[in-house]
Amino acid sequence: MLYWQLFYTFFKIGLFGFGGGAAMLPLIQFELVEHHAWLTSTEFTNMVAVSQMTPGPIGINSATYAGYLASGNVFGSLVATVGVVLPSFIIMLVIAKMMSKMKNNKYVDSAMQGLRPVVVGLIAAAALLLMNEENFGPQCADYVSWIIFAVAFIATKWLKVHPILMIVIAAIVGLIIY
Amino acid sequence: MLPLIEREVVTTRKWVGTEDFLDMIVMAQTAPGILAVNISILVGNKLRGKKGAFVSALGSTLPSFVVILIFAFFLAKYQELPALQKMFRAVRPAVVALIAVPVFNLSKAAKLTWKTIWIPILSAFLIWYFGVSPIWIIFVAGVAGILVRLYRDYKSSKDVKK
Numbered sequence: 605m606l607y608w609q610l611f612y613t614f615f616k617i618g619l620f621g622f623g624g625g626a627a628m629l630p631l632i633q634f635e636l637v638e639h640h641a642w643l644t645s646t647e648f649t650n651m652v653a654v655s656q657m658t659p660g661p662i663g664i665n666s667a668t669y670a671g672y673l674a675s676g677n678v679f680g681s682l683v684a685t686v687g688v689v690l691p692s693f694i695i696m697l698v699i700a701k702m703m704s705k706m707k708n709n710k711y712v713d714s715a716m717q718g719l720r721p722v723v724v725g726l727i728a729a730a731a732l733l734l735m736n737e738e739n740f741g742p743q744c745a746d747y748v749s750w751i752i753f754a755v756a757f758i759a760t761k762w763l764k765v766h767p768i769l770m771i772v773i774a775a776i777v778g779l780i781i782y
Numbered sequence: 783m784l785p786l787i788e789r790e791v792v793t794t795r796k797w798v799g800t801e802d803f804l805d806m807i808v809m810a811q812t813a814p815g816i817l818a819v820n821i822s823i824l825v826g827n828k829l830r831g832k833k834g835a836f837v838s839a840l841g842s843t844l845p846s847f848v849v850i851l852i853f854a855f856f857l858a859k860y861q862e863l864p865a866l867q868k869m870f871r872a873v874r875p876a877v878v879a880l881i882a883v884p885v886f887n888l889s890k891a892a893k894l895t896w897k898t899i900w901i902p903i904l905s906a907f908l909i910w911y912f913g914v915s916p917i918w919i920i921f922v923a924g925v926a927g928i929l930v931r932l933y934r935d936y937k938s939s940k941d942v943k944k
Contacts, residue, residue, distance in 0.1 A: 620917045622814045626884040630909070631916050638913065649874040654853050656880065660846030661783065663816040668847050672854040681854070685847055692815030693839055696823040697832065699809050711928050716812055718927020720892040722919055724885055725905030731882040732910040739874040749875040756879035761887075767880050771873055778872025779865060 606675055607683045613640065614667050614687030619695075621688075622716075623723040625662040630730035632666050638733070642674035645738040656767050663688055752777065783818045791825055798825060818842055 613635050621628040629652065636643045643651065651673075655665035664685060671684030740749045752774060759765040765773075784807070791797050798806065810820035819842050826838025860866060894902065905923075908914040 714931035715924040722923040725902030728906040729909035756876035774876035775869035
């Protein structure tokens with residue numbers, strides 16, 4: 605049953621999505637593209653672009669978007685979005701009850717310390733998985749795509765160009781050169 | 783999104799004090815899930831209990847839901863348009879770059895050293911090459927963090943006895 609699977613998958617993503625939006629992406633990508641094949645790699649990358657350009661958290665955006673693409677209707681979006689938010693709801697209410705105890709709990713703290721370096725690897729894996737034929741041409745040899753990648757990387761990392769502006773520029777470049 | 787939430791909740795509406803709000807940020811960041819949603823649930827819960835948490839969660843989710851739904855609807859309908867295809871063809875490599883940038887920025891925040899750099903490299907390789915689920919990696923890392931702590935506590939307690 606697709607709707608149940610959508611809910612369950614996004615519940616998992618919400619439950620294990622530690623460390624913010626960027627850290628959630630690899631989970632979303634793994635579940636939706638690699639595991640369930642609800643989205644192609646192209647659709648996933650397009651979705652990230654749309655998520656970046658619209659306001660709101662990327663976790664919600666991608667649940668809504670992927671739910672729609674996977675099912676073709678609004679109900680799929682709804683189920684996926686509820687799924688990704690529900691773990692937060694349960695966990696935050698529990699934490700709020702034990703507020704003072706959780707705040708400086710050394711085991712919670714140690715688990716988070718174990719997670720921090722891993723999250724870096726998770727995001728790196730997401731980037732590596734997206735360096736594929738769908739985004740970089742046959743055999744990943746489309747040099748124009750690589751130039752766009754390199755320019756976008758330098759511009760956002762060192763020149764601090766805003767991601768939204770970067771996507772807009774890339775879109776205009778695409779209209780002109782292709 | 784954090785500064786926006788702070789302005790509304792702390793400065794304008796005075797629902798929570800600055801210090802409480804900072805505590806909430808820490809808890810919301812530690813917990814899994816979407817940061818903005820987590821914080822809104824905490825604020826709602828503080829003001830009106832479970833009902834408050836529910837409406838806050840709904841409120842912080844709904845705008846994205848509606849906006850993205852409209853986008854998804856039109857993109858699914860018009861994805862064959864040549865102009866859109868051209869734009870996305872150039873946008874996709876740029877998006878991959880946008881995903882790659884936080885890898886380097888977060889390495890600094892995670893205080894990686896030559897002794898710990900193998901951890902992200904190994905996890906990336908396991909996912910990318912062997913298709914291991916990121917969920918497993920997260921789980922193992924969390925447990926490992928706790929085990930390391932227990933081991934250190936055990937060792938220091940033995941040193942004290944000596």
